[in-house]
Amino acid sequence: VDADRALNPDNDDDEVGGDDVPSSCASSCLCAPCAPLMGFNTRLRRVFGWQLLAFVFSADFFVKGAAKHLIASSFLPYAQKYLKFSAQAFQRFDVLVSFPWMLKPFLGVLTDTTPVFGYKKRAYLTFVSLCGTIAIFMIGSMTFHPEDGMKFAVLVTLVNTLIAFSDVLTGARLFEAMSLNQTSGGDLLTYSWMLTTIGAIVGTALSYIGLETGQYRMIYWFAFPCALQLVFTSAFGLLPEKKVPSDYSAHAMAKKHWNKFLLAFIITICSLGVIAIQLVSGIVDDFVTCFLCCVSIAAVLCCAIYWCLEKKVAL
Template sequence: MMVEEENLEEACVDAVEENEPKRGFFDCFYVPIHWLNMLSREMHWSFVFGVIAVYGISQGMGGALIRVGTEYYMKDVQKVQPSEAQVYAGITSIPWIVKPLWGLLTDVLPMFGYRRRPYFVLAGCIGVISMLLVSLHEKLHIVFALLSLTAGSAGVAIADVTIDACVAQNSISHPSLAADMQSLCALSSSIGALLGFSFSGIFVHLIGPKGVFGLLTIPAGLVFTVGLLLDEPHMANFSYRQVNQKFVDASKAMWTTLKCQDVWRPCLYMYLSFALSLNILEGMFYWYTDAKGGPSFSKENVGFIFSIGSVGSLLGAILYQYVLKNHPFRDLLFWTQLLYGLSGMLDMMLVLRLNLRFGLPDYLFVVIDESVSQMIGRLKWMPMLVLSSKLCPSGIEGTFFALLMSIDNVGLLSASWGGGFLLHVLKVTRTRFDNLWLAILIRNILRLTPLCLLFLVPRGDPNSSILPSEISTKEGIDTPENENIELVSLVNSVDGK
């Protein structure tokens, strides 16, 4: 009897194995399609389209195109000095500093009965109009060019906060698919950036930087389309009398949290860590492309270098996720900040042409430099994201996280303007690069100074709570859907949950 049962079990196993489809090479193409179909069925195809349009095309591909296009636009069309271009780059990033404002608006101020759709439409309109103005105007004054580029940046920032709110809402209603949504966001952004940087130099070469701005109306138009197609329930009889009170409540809760010593100390470190890492990328870019003794890279080469740099950034995120995410904040920030400062010496070697003495051609050396810099920069950024998430009190997580990201963006703005001032003082111009090596040396030294401020960072385990219990349990603003704007999206992408 037992022998018959064993034979029956073996027959069943053989039948199951025969019925299972054999996995082949083409499964790697079918699996992503089935995965996207599953997400579309569970949450609606318009949401999947929105994530791909905003993260992949607008931020990923569009962000890559506008970075390379803007650098050549400032250098070849507006003909500004490197120090001026550095300051202007900081100005165009200002809309990302006021992200809490966009977050609060999408949370507490619906328009025409919808919370998300109008903001996508608004972001798309702003993007299309601003890019068309820069693209079509023959001799646009630098002030109006900056206003247009800043408006375009605002359109991307508004769309970013709004899609984060959609991801957060779906993560709450479909908790089992939260990790899949974060994978969709991360993959869309990474693939878009790789494609954008790969073709950015070619497009700039063929149609010029103004033509690239014209192409950027396509991502903005897709964001506008997301606002028309997004599946969102209509809210009737919304009381706008609640709006002022919610703004007041949110502001009070954020101020109370910021006054806590366990919160403002890490915030101060994060700001100083970014601000002291002076940004002189515009000076390096001019040297790459214009200096007589420099590499004289073509537009195509510049785009490919940036694309390989984004691969280094992706590798840094993977390394953090699978190897470093459980290390204490202070230890990890010490080593990443140290490596960040030391990696800047690669720029010094390049400018002093030491790489040629070692037999390393410029293109290979710059590719290595960009990849290492992006990977270490990502490793430095990831623990700060996790630390920021630990500083958010219950009830205002999304809005407070947006505030912390704004503090970081203020640090990046300070670094950009400080780098521009340094280039100006050292008289690094479009044609003079004699003191560029000194600017790099000063920047590298300043990158190491945050090591003296690590006492501001808690020693705690990244998996443990940081906030005192009396703050972490306070109630903040309540939205009808009890939604968070960014926390679910960003934290899940960091923690991989």
């Protein structure tokens, strides 16, 4: 050892491996907390492909998570400040603009039976994303007055249509992938909900800035790029989707799954009934009438579910 030190005076390490061992250990210690997450992501990418994971990030983190919570947090203060909504008026407004969420079964039927340019999801997502992004831009840039309530309601409905469409179509693609890879399907669902939750936290934190300062339009400008990026990811086909064959028959699909299509139609009609209850003052103001209408709608839905679906699923 002494001879080696004499021949190599610059080498003062007493341990085998020199400085590389402590450095390697330090790097390993720093990366250790992230190792499970990196392994989780690598496994998902190997099974489902990077395109699906990237689009889920685009839709769930930015739209379903961040944009949704940014906009939801600003509805009430924005309407009170610029449109002078009362509590009762805002309740009706909230039900009206939430209508796209009630149409989720119908949206699924529409996209499955009516492909556009050979794709079931791409064109719909692109068009709805573009409309929703324009609506967010208009809300953030326009000055509304109390007489502009209907205009504001239409724009907010378009925004909710964007979020609902994104949720339905991305979720449908997720379940398709999960059905083909059942052993890793739970991991994909965890990935989706993790991104949605993180996006919701980010959106809520950003909305606090606008709510605290009273600059509610700023919240919509935060949401604008979140919605805009979905236009490009949808238009350029980031969501992996096979083109429907030339002999595709929507009639054959409807005939095969007639019970599910019928249930979607009944749910849509019942949703329209819920909207009608909120818009008719005579029903809303009369508790008994409102209660009976709600019970009737619930009864129709229960009967339809029991009749249209398999008994073990319906129960």
